[in-house]
Amino acid sequence: MIAMKRKLKRVLLIDDSESDNFFHSRIIRKAGITDEIKVVYSGEEALEYLVTEMVQGGFPSPTLIFLDINMPGMNGWEFLDEYDKLAVMHKGEIILTMLSNSIDSPDLEQAKVRGNVAGYYSKPLEEEYLLEILQRHFPDYLEDSSLPASEEE
Amino acid sequence: MIPKIKSEALPDDTLKYLFYLIVALVAILTLVAFSSARTSATMNEVVHTWQVKNELEKLLLEIRKAETSQRGYLLSTDSNYLDPYYAAVASYASVYAGLEELIGDAPEQRRRAAEIDKLTRQKFQEMDHTINMVQEGRTEEALQIFNTDLGQKYMVNIETIAGFLAAEEDNLLAKRTRSSSTWRKVVIGLIALSMVVILISLFGLIGKVRPVFAKLVATQVSLQESNRELAQSLEELAKINQQKDETVRQNRGLIERLKAKKERLNNFAFVASHDLREPLRTVSNYVRLFEEDYGDRLDEDAKQYFAFIHKSTNHMRNLIAGLLAYSRLGTSAAPEEVDLSAALQDTLHVLDSAIEEKGATVSSAPLPTIQGYRMELLLLFQNVLANALKFSPANQPPVIDISCHETEDFVQISVKDNGIGIHPRNQKKIFEMFNRLNAAKSYEGQGIGLAFCQQIVNLHHGNIWVDSELGKGSTFHFTLKKQDYDRDEAEA
Numbered sequence: 001m002i003a004m005k006r007k008l009k010r011v012l013l014i015d016d017s018e019s020d021n022f023f024h025s026r027i028i029r030k031a032g033i034t035d036e037i038k039v040v041y042s043g044e045e046a047l048e049y050l051v052t053e054m055v056q057g058g059f060p061s062p063t064l065i066f067l068d069i070n071m072p073g074m075n076g077w078e079f080l081d082e083y084d085k086l087a088v089m090h091k092g093e094i095i096l097t098m099l100s101n102s103i104d105s106p107d108l109e110q111a112k113v114r115g116n117v118a119g120y121y122s123k124p125l126e127e128e129y130l131l132e133i134l135q136r137h138f139p140d141y142l143e144d145s146s147l148p149a150s151e152e153e
Numbered sequence: 154m155i156p157k158i159k160s161e162a163l164p165d166d167t168l169k170y171l172f173y174l175i176v177a178l179v180a181i182l183t184l185v186a187f188s189s190a191r192t193s194a195t196m197n198e199v200v201h202t203w204q205v206k207n208e209l210e211k212l213l214l215e216i217r218k219a220e221t222s223q224r225g226y227l228l229s230t231d232s233n234y235l236d237p238y239y240a241a242v243a244s245y246a247s248v249y250a251g252l253e254e255l256i257g258d259a260p261e262q263r264r265r266a267a268e269i270d271k272l273t274r275q276k277f278q279e280m281d282h283t284i285n286m287v288q289e290g291r292t293e294e295a296l297q298i299f300n301t302d303l304g305q306k307y308m309v310n311i312e313t314i315a316g317f318l319a320a321e322e323d324n325l326l327a328k329r330t331r332s333s334s335t336w337r338k339v340v341i342g343l344i345a346l347s348m349v350v351i352l353i354s355l356f357g358l359i360g361k362v363r364p365v366f367a368k369l370v371a372t373q374v375s376l377q378e379s380n381r382e383l384a385q386s387l388e389e390l391a392k393i394n395q396q397k398d399e400t401v402r403q404n405r406g407l408i409e410r411l412k413a414k415k416e417r418l419n420n421f422a423f424v425a426s427h428d429l430r431e432p433l434r435t436v437s438n439y440v441r442l443f444e445e446d447y448g449d450r451l452d453e454d455a456k457q458y459f460a461f462i463h464k465s466t467n468h469m470r471n472l473i474a475g476l477l478a479y480s481r482l483g484t485s486a487a488p489e490e491v492d493l494s495a496a497l498q499d500t501l502h503v504l505d506s507a508i509e510e511k512g513a514t515v516s517s518a519p520l521p522t523i524q525g526y527r528m529e530l531l532l533l534f535q536n537v538l539a540n541a542l543k544f545s546p547a548n549q550p551p552v553i554d555i556s557c558h559e560t561e562d563f564v565q566i567s568v569k570d571n572g573i574g575i576h577p578r579n580q581k582k583i584f585e586m587f588n589r590l591n592a593a594k595s596y597e598g599q600g601i602g603l604a605f606c607q608q609i610v611n612l613h614h615g616n617i618w619v620d621s622e623l624g625k626g627s628t629f630h631f632t633l634k635k636q637d638y639d640r641d642e643a644e645a
Contacts, residue, residue: 019435023442089512124432 001032002131003143008063009036014046014079015039015068015099024066024099024125028068033141038062044076047082050090064133066125070099077088080114095137099123106118167361173571174354177347185264188340195333201255208252213315215245216273219303223280227299230287238284249273259325265318269311269542270362276307325350342551422480426473433473436467482605483612491527493520493564497555500534507542517555521564523635525613530633533609536602537629542571544627562635563615569628575621584617606631 011034015021018077021039028037038060040046046067049060069076074100084093097119111120116136121129134142222238225231249270256262279298286295440462444451451459497517501508508515515538538553545551551570558565575583584607605616606629610617614634621627 008374017435019439023435023438026442123434 001030002127002134003146004033004134004141005143006141007032008138008141010034010036010038010062011062012046012049012060012062012065013039014041014043014065014071014076016041016071020068020123026123027127028130033134034063040088042071042075043079043082046079048087050083050086060096061089061091063138065094065096066099067096069098077110080116084116087133090115093146095119095133097121097133099125167358170354170357170361173350174358175355177350177462178237181344181351184340184343188337191333191336191340194410195330197579198329199326202322205252205255205322208255209315209319210247211248211250212245212269212273213312215241215248216276216308216311219277219280220243220308223284223304227283227287227292227295230292235284245277262321264319265314265321269314269318272307272311276304276311279304279307381515419480419484422476426477426480430470431475432468433466437463437470440466472601475605479601479605479608482608483526486526487530488524488526490522491525491530492522493530493566496520496527496530497534500531502537503535504538504542507539511542511545512550513542513545513553514550515553515555518557520555520557520566521559521635523564523613523633524635529589529609529612533606533631535630536606537568539627540602540626541568544570544572546573547573548622563632564635565630565632567628567630569626571586571626574623574625575619575627577621580619580621583619609612 011028013021013028014104015024018041021041025039028034038049040049046065053058062132067076067079074082077100081095083096095118096116098107098117098121100107100120100122108120110151111117131146134146135148139147219238219241221242222234222236226234227237247264253263253266256266275277283295283298286292321517439460444459494517497520502514507513541553542551549571551572554569556567556569558567584603606617610631610633615632617629617631619627
């Protein structure tokens with residue numbers, strides 16, 4: 001459980017593995033960083049979700065996206081190519097984070113040169129990773145107790 | 154196969170014969186020229202002799218004509234006889250002048266001619282005198298003088314001297330002809346001699362030249378033979394080259410196929426290790442969830458089972474990570490200059506805590522700089538040294554000594570320890586993948602380290618092996634090519 005001042009609006013998980021989605025959803029839910037977790041099983045589904053107006057109006061614009069690299073059909077990299085072409089209102093304020101089966105150096109190198117990728121982690125997603133992401137990208141959302149000691153000084 | 158062709162000089166004898174031949178030819182030419190000159194001179198002399206004799210006859214004839222005319226005038230006192238008389242006297246003078254010229258310088262003959270002239274003039278004086286007497290009418294007195302035979306005496310003397318003169322000319326001619334014929338004999342003899350010399354020389358020359366010629370012919374024959382052989386061997390060479398090209402092509406094909414196979418294997422290892430992770434992760438994830446959610450309802454046995462599952466999944470994760478890294482060896486970067494001494498220092502730094510913990514002593518000779526894969530060489534040192542530290546005997550601190558031996562192309566590094574040693578039957582096995590000799594309980598490990606080392610050494614065109622005796626320590630030796638293997642790789 002991470003101590004939060006306020007929660008992230010929405011977190012999107014893009015992964016073809018049902019067991020991984022289940023496990024990651026549970027980690028995110030247990031950490032308590034958001035109330036809305038959306039799970040899609042492919043890049044295509046994710047793009048469609050992002051450009052579809054919601055019932056209550058507006059676009060989903062998730063605050064944080066976890067993207068798997070290895071997927072059948074459109075893989076993570078291909079999704080990123082398509083994502084770059086989206087209108088700003090569809091993207092919103094979004095932090096993209098890659099999740100991979102392994103820390104494989106060619107993938108890591110590619111992730112580094114992609115401007116829109118904020119992080120690269122190996123599976124499984126852990127609470128430590130979540131805390132690190134929040135500390136780096138969403139410090140305003142965190143209780144002071146959750147901030148790293150060094151940053152307080 | 155090709156006979157050695159000597160350029161043989163003609164024998165010295167041959168040159169000698171040639172010399173004789175030329176000398177003899179020159180001699181013959183000289184002699185012929187000389188003798189022909191001689192012959193023409195002789196002919197001139199013969200003609201000259203006959204001319205002199207002819208002139209003498211003419212001279213005597215003119216004198217007799219004069220005498221006959223004078224006699225006719227004295228006996229007939231007819232003046233008609235006087236004309237021929239004076240004509241003969243005048244004619245005599247011109248004939249004598251011609252004779253004098255013909256005789257030339259021979260003093261004896263000149264003297265005789267002069268005598269003839271003197272006697273002739275006296276005779277002409279006497280005849281003039283008698284003619285004058287007749288013209289003065291003293292015919293009787295003139296006839297008396299005429300009858301004294303004085304004129305006849307003159308005539309006999311003149312003829313005698315003329316005879317001597319002619320005989321002397323004949324004599325001279327005979328003498329000259331004799332000497333000329335002697336000369337001719339000598340010339341003919343010399344020519345014959347020269348001919349003999351020429352014949353002998355020619356015979357000798359033929360004798361000498363024939364073997365040389367025969368040798369030339371033989372050389373030509375053997376040359377043709379060797380040419381044929383050469384053509385044949387060229388043909389064979391071409392055939393061999395063709396076969397070689399074929400082999401090279403086949404080899405290239407094989408190498409291509411091997412490379413493709415190696416590529417596929419590496420790719421397979423990568424994909425397999427990559428994809429094996431996912432189900433493994435799922436298993437360990439859900440075992441964890443299981444423990445989290447139902448942990449309070451598990452008894453001690455169940456907790457023990459879960460501990461085994463965790464240990465196994467961890468072990469498998471390590472194996473897969475090792476396999477993945479193994480498939481990635483030599484693909485991370487291009488070869489570069491690597492200072493092995495510096496690499497060793499870096500490695501010792503990484504192993505610092507283990508060295509301190511075991512109280513190990515590590516010593517090393519200076520190591521050279523080679524061209525190689527930096528990360529892989531670090532890994533090689535790390536694995537070999539970690540092994541030496543790991544398999545140390547329980548009761549004493551590890552002592553590790555690193556020595557180095559260089560050849561022109563290779564460097565051999567030996568790492569000697571005082572560890573537990575390796576049984577001879579296992580000394581090859583240890584370099585195979587996933588091969589562990591020791592019980593997991595006493596020495597932990599995945600059995601990957603030395604397979605890594607083998608692969609890294611292969612990458613550097615070297616070799617790795619171990620000398621060891623159980624309980625007395627091991628020495629790991631490995632060789633690394635110093636340079637240019639990336640080029641070999643590119644060619645292969």
